[in-house]
Amino acid sequence: MSQLYAAQAKEHWTRTWPDRVRDLEDPEAFFTQLGQDIAEAIETTTRTLAGEPPAGESYLSRLQRLNTARHTAESHVMRTMVYLEPDQTD
Template sequence: MNRYGEQAMTHWKEHKPLAFRELEDPEEFFTGLGEEIATEIETRARELAGEEPDGEGYLQRLQRLNTSRLEAEGEVLRERVLLDVESDQQ
């Protein structure tokens, strides 16, 4: 299980315990979810980074790619991992 799957599992255990208990195989579920999230982050980061501008230097490229990765990661984690808490947890 990758770090995204682990993060989702931890979040569900704490904030969505009823849904977590209903999972037949949590390890398999969060392993798959983590892989989906990693792929989605990679795809979105490439889209956000766009094409390499003419004359872009190494440090500018590194900054552009890192920024797009962090932005994509934040967006996807909010959409797929940091889900609303269960009503009894509010």
């Protein structure tokens, strides 16, 4: 997944801040690391949001709880680490 996040970040940043991307010493290494950081942040946030399973939770309820946590975490992390406002990258 980190490769997907790296590609999304690179695409967005290249369109939004082309000069900053050009100024990176090693853009591939930068976006590879960013993708890994994003994936780790999503996993950590997902675990936090999902919390402990309630007693007697059914399979479908568990699936829904975990999927909701994952989607919420992914949305939050992408907004805070990739889809930044221009003044947030300084």
